[in-house]
Amino acid sequence: MEWKPDKQARLPVYKQIAKRLEEQIVSGELPPGSSLPAERVLARRFGVNRGTVSAAYEELRASGLLQSWPGSGTWVSRHLWGVKQIPNWHKYTNGGAFLPAYPLAKRISEVSFDPAIINLAKAELMPSMIPSLPSREMESLLRCGFELGYAHPKGNPELRRLIADHVREQYGIVASPEEILVTSGAQQALHLISLCLLSPGDAVAMEGPSYFYSLPLFTSAGLRLYRLPMDEQGAQVGQVYELYQSQRIRMVFVNPTYHNPTGVVWSESRRRELLDLCRELRIPLVEDDAYGALTLPGSPKPPPPIKAMDPDGVVLYVNSLSKTIAPGLRIGWVIGPVSVIDRLADAKQQMDFGTSSVSQQLAQPYLGKSVWEEQMARLQAFLHEQRQTMLAVLEKELAGLADWKTPLGSYHVWCRLRLPADEQCLLDAAIREGVIFTPGSVYGAEPGWLRLTYAWAGKADVEEGVRRLARALRTALSN
Amino acid sequence: MEWKPDKQARLPVYKQIAKRLEEQIVSGELPPGSSLPAERVLARRFGVNRGTVSAAYEELRASGLLQSWPGSGTWVSRHLWGVKQIPNWHKYTNGGAFLPAYPLAKRISEVSFDPAIINLAKAELMPSMIPSLPSREMESLLRCGFELGYAHPKGNPELRRLIADHVREQYGIVASPEEILVTSGAQQALHLISLCLLSPGDAVAMEGPSYFYSLPLFTSAGLRLYRLPMDEQGAQVGQVYELYQSQRIRMVFVNPTYHNPTGVVWSESRRRELLDLCRELRIPLVEDDAYGALTLPGSPKPPPPIKAMDPDGVVLYVNSLSKTIAPGLRIGWVIGPVSVIDRLADAKQQMDFGTSSVSQQLAQPYLGKSVWEEQMARLQAFLHEQRQTMLAVLEKELAGLADWKTPLGSYHVWCRLRLPADEQCLLDAAIREGVIFTPGSVYGAEPGWLRLTYAWAGKADVEEGVRRLARALRTALSN
Numbered sequence: 001m002e003w004k005p006d007k008q009a010r011l012p013v014y015k016q017i018a019k020r021l022e023e024q025i026v027s028g029e030l031p032p033g034s035s036l037p038a039e040r041v042l043a044r045r046f047g048v049n050r051g052t053v054s055a056a057y058e059e060l061r062a063s064g065l066l067q068s069w070p071g072s073g074t075w076v077s078r079h080l081w082g083v084k085q086i087p088n089w090h091k092y093t094n095g096g097a098f099l100p101a102y103p104l105a106k107r108i109s110e111v112s113f114d115p116a117i118i119n120l121a122k123a124e125l126m127p128s129m130i131p132s133l134p135s136r137e138m139e140s141l142l143r144c145g146f147e148l149g150y151a152h153p154k155g156n157p158e159l160r161r162l163i164a165d166h167v168r169e170q171y172g173i174v175a176s177p178e179e180i181l182v183t184s185g186a187q188q189a190l191h192l193i194s195l196c197l198l199s200p201g202d203a204v205a206m207e208g209p210s211y212f213y214s215l216p217l218f219t220s221a222g223l224r225l226y227r228l229p230m231d232e233q234g235a236q237v238g239q240v241y242e243l244y245q246s247q248r249i250r251m252v253f254v255n256p257t258y259h260n261p262t263g264v265v266w267s268e269s270r271r272r273e274l275l276d277l278c279r280e281l282r283i284p285l286v287e288d289d290a291y292g293a294l295t296l297p298g299s300p301k302p303p304p305p306i307k308a309m310d311p312d313g314v315v316l317y318v319n320s321l322s323k324t325i326a327p328g329l330r331i332g333w334v335i336g337p338v339s340v341i342d343r344l345a346d347a348k349q350q351m352d353f354g355t356s357s358v359s360q361q362l363a364q365p366y367l368g369k370s371v372w373e374e375q376m377a378r379l380q381a382f383l384h385e386q387r388q389t390m391l392a393v394l395e396k397e398l399a400g401l402a403d404w405k406t407p408l409g410s411y412h413v414w415c416r417l418r419l420p421a422d423e424q425c426l427l428d429a430a431i432r433e434g435v436i437f438t439p440g441s442v443y444g445a446e447p448g449w450l451r452l453t454y455a456w457a458g459k460a461d462v463e464e465g466v467r468r469l470a471r472a473l474r475t476a477l478s479n
Numbered sequence: 480m481e482w483k484p485d486k487q488a489r490l491p492v493y494k495q496i497a498k499r500l501e502e503q504i505v506s507g508e509l510p511p512g513s514s515l516p517a518e519r520v521l522a523r524r525f526g527v528n529r530g531t532v533s534a535a536y537e538e539l540r541a542s543g544l545l546q547s548w549p550g551s552g553t554w555v556s557r558h559l560w561g562v563k564q565i566p567n568w569h570k571y572t573n574g575g576a577f578l579p580a581y582p583l584a585k586r587i588s589e590v591s592f593d594p595a596i597i598n599l600a601k602a603e604l605m606p607s608m609i610p611s612l613p614s615r616e617m618e619s620l621l622r623c624g625f626e627l628g629y630a631h632p633k634g635n636p637e638l639r640r641l642i643a644d645h646v647r648e649q650y651g652i653v654a655s656p657e658e659i660l661v662t663s664g665a666q667q668a669l670h671l672i673s674l675c676l677l678s679p680g681d682a683v684a685m686e687g688p689s690y691f692y693s694l695p696l697f698t699s700a701g702l703r704l705y706r707l708p709m710d711e712q713g714a715q716v717g718q719v720y721e722l723y724q725s726q727r728i729r730m731v732f733v734n735p736t737y738h739n740p741t742g743v744v745w746s747e748s749r750r751r752e753l754l755d756l757c758r759e760l761r762i763p764l765v766e767d768d769a770y771g772a773l774t775l776p777g778s779p780k781p782p783p784p785i786k787a788m789d790p791d792g793v794v795l796y797v798n799s800l801s802k803t804i805a806p807g808l809r810i811g812w813v814i815g816p817v818s819v820i821d822r823l824a825d826a827k828q829q830m831d832f833g834t835s836s837v838s839q840q841l842a843q844p845y846l847g848k849s850v851w852e853e854q855m856a857r858l859q860a861f862l863h864e865q866r867q868t869m870l871a872v873l874e875k876e877l878a879g880l881a882d883w884k885t886p887l888g889s890y891h892v893w894c895r896l897r898l899p900a901d902e903q904c905l906l907d908a909a910i911r912e913g914v915i916f917t918p919g920s921v922y923g924a925e926p927g928w929l930r931l932t933y934a935w936a937g938k939a940d941v942e943e944g945v946r947r948l949a950r951a952l953r954t955a956l957s958n
Contacts, residue, residue: 093822098674130627148609148805184831191830195577326627328836343572351670352663356835357807
């Protein structure tokens with residue numbers, strides 16, 4: 001009897017197919033160099049969508065087991081890493097409790113090293129917008145010498161003092177240095193929260209779509225993710241109560257200012273409503289504010305972070321210097337009650353013995369009020385011009401094909417296609433045209449959404465990138 | 480009926496007791512400020528050892544629920560962090576998949592911030608032995624400016640090239656930059672391996688005692704740990720085969736050169752024997768070589784790392800700059816087959832988006848052959864003198880009370896007490912005298928072992944520290 005995927009099983013169907021093919025490759029049933037059936041053919045045989053087979057193939061391509069070339073089909077790689085090795089590393093690299101990145105995300109990040117590709121996916125400042133190290137402060141650091149021992153488990157005390165001043169001045173958040181943990185970017189803060197404060201099987205709620213959804217680290221931690229529907233005021237808070245009743249959710253994750261990817265700014269009343277509900281239900285609220293400082297000129301000032309309205313310690317507030325100063329410093333922080341911060345610091349010690357002490361020293365000058373405000377003014381002006389460039393070329397190239405709103409801050413335009421195009425096909429076509437974007441499904445959006453980022457590519461590249469995307473879209477729609 | 484711990488349960492008895500007391504504190508049954516029974520009394524009531532109650536109290540002290548003072552007993556903290564909070568953070572900080580540090584280890588690290596304490600526990604170079612940044616290289620870095628964008632997922636390409644040269648020159652290990660992942664110290668490499676290549680329930684073998692045993696990250700990952708008995712040649716390799724048969728162990732972790740904490744140097748034949756067996760069983764071998772470069776003057780050169788004998792990619796080799804250059808840089812690496820390194824790099828991206836790019840640039844000058852060799856010569860001479868100081872004062876103060884061997888390299892003397900002293904009592908007495916050491920149980924040793932480190936404290940402090948320890952030992956033995 002022929003093998004078929006089990007649609008009732010817990011493992012997603014595409015993973016079952018990938019696993020099955022992998023077994024055949026490892027056992028030698030499918031030897032190196034042998035051809036695989038076309039996606040359509042295999043989809044029919046297994047009684048699944050073509051996209052499912054496509055995802056399975058993509059996964060095996062990503063792990064190096066398959067290769068394909070447009071027009072030439074797909075075959076088993078001629079050089080198999082891991083498969084013939086002693087030990088059978090393949091068995092290990094495909095196991096493990098920590099899940100690999102999603103194939104689409106991985107594909108995008110691999111292609112992004114190709115200099116011929118215009119990158120509208122990368123949520124990073126172009127290098128010229130990263131400020132050089134303030135020279136006076138640098139000189140004095142060099143004169144005194146860096147401290148190069150292990151840092152304090154919670155982070156360099158002086159840096160934490162500066163962060164406390166910074167968040168009070170810029171966001172109205174009152175926190176003592178003891179309530180702050182320095183992390184390797186906001187990403188590590190989320191990782192620590194998911195590992196230390198939640199257990200496998202716990203349910204959590206987050207905006208749908210959401211950047212958080214793109215993080216396999218939540219699924220790796222065994223969490224059950226529930227989405228809160230969004231409107232223009234933010235997420236629908238009533239749903240939190242329903243999820244609490246039906247799923248016993250234990251934590252809520254939100255990104256209320258310039259929400260990634262949609263750009264939504266939660267209204268002040270929606271923020272209060274969520275905070276009040278979480279306080280009442282005694283559920284912690286994690287607030288990611290990575291883009292909060294990036295209001296574009298002409299946009300209204302956003303409401304204060306939820307943390308600024310929270311005297312009771314309901315909120316864990318996460319932020320970083322990655323989107324505003326320099327991602328390479330890997331300086332982020334989480335603010336919350338001392339007992340929680342202590343627990344996270346203890347785990348961080350065990351994982352990496354603390355954040356680089358040179359990074360922690362180099363980050364300090366940037367948090368001074370005048371250096372910070374100068375950089376924000378420069379950045380906001382730059383992002384404003386970039387946004388105008390992107391909106392103008394979108395209007396010219398995609399009017400009639402897609403819709404979008406003018407973002408009020410941050411890096412991204414969130415677009416919806418008027419006609420649905422297969423996401424994988426569109427991404428492939430875009431890569432062939434020489435541009436990448438982030439498909440909405442990476443954030444758990446329904447089909448037909450894309451995130452276009454205007455912070456990394458220069459003006460001419462933003463224009464050319466959108467032109468290439470328009471060509472790719474026409475190709476994908478004509479298929 | 481009175482509550483008693485369940486000795487058959489999976490949760491350790493001391494955790495059950497801690498949980499029970501915590502519930503009583505949270506429920507208000509034991510209000511803030513109320514006294515707890517003496518350890519002996521509670522131990523009798525529950526039918527357990529006094530040490531078990533002591534560990535439960537210690538855990539609750541560490542989490543801030545209990546306080547105690549020598550001579551005044553133990554009481555519920557008057558200021559309860561977390562307990563009265565909204566949300567009930569306490570429920571979260573005591574849950575989570577990632578386990579907190581062991582109470583003993585936590586106690587030691589808390590006390591170590593007290594400047595009056597002489598620290599013979601800290602495995603860190605004294606600040607004067609950390610080389611200042613090579614000024615010529617620093618100037619040129621500053622002139623050209625740091626790269627401050629996100630780094631390559633595997634690490635800065637130039638740094639990986641330098642690491643490849645360095646391990647070939649210094650250790651005879653042949654690896655291409657593609658086979659190297661830069662991590663936040665060796666610690667993060669071990670964390671990545673445990674999360675990505677192993678699954679909860681997997682069995683692994685490691686030397687007994689072992690530094691690895693001190694890492695809750697292995698137990699957090701749900702691994703079952705099995706110990707390999709040690710002799711003067713290294714671990715007993717035959718046991719690996721038996722564990723493979725009986726427990727299906729999936730990975731072996733070793734630290735064959737200046738093993739932490741025992742100081743053992745594995746013989747070359749024992750290294751080959753283990754490598755051959757792992758190759759035959761197709762089990763990966765993780766080799767931690769953090770102290771391998773620190774041969775003391777007059778000691779024989781150790782055999783090459785196992786990785787240098789491994790053309791087949793059986794070994795994942797882990798090393799760092801923390802014990803040789805500067806822990807604050809947080810630069811470590813893992814070397815292995817490309818497919819494995821790619822998998823670990825993918826997970827690292829998800830956890831922290833890569834290691835600080837400034838650290839990665841600042842680390843580069845230290846790996847140049849002449850800078851490296853100069854630092855090693857200086858360090859080895861320093862460590863030799865420190866070892867001599869410690870051996871001399873041990874001979875004077877502890878002869879008759881303890882035994883030890885002369886370490887051939889690295890930072891530590893591994894001592895065995897002739898008469899067993901309760902570890903917790905000895906540590907408490909030592910803290911009262913003003914000195915800390917690492918009790919052997921932290922590494923899974925039988926009672927009566929201690930690790931004394933001579934890298935952090937200056938000459939006079941090493942001498943005074945051992946004198947204080949001798950006084951503490953007499954107190955503990957007289958109890």
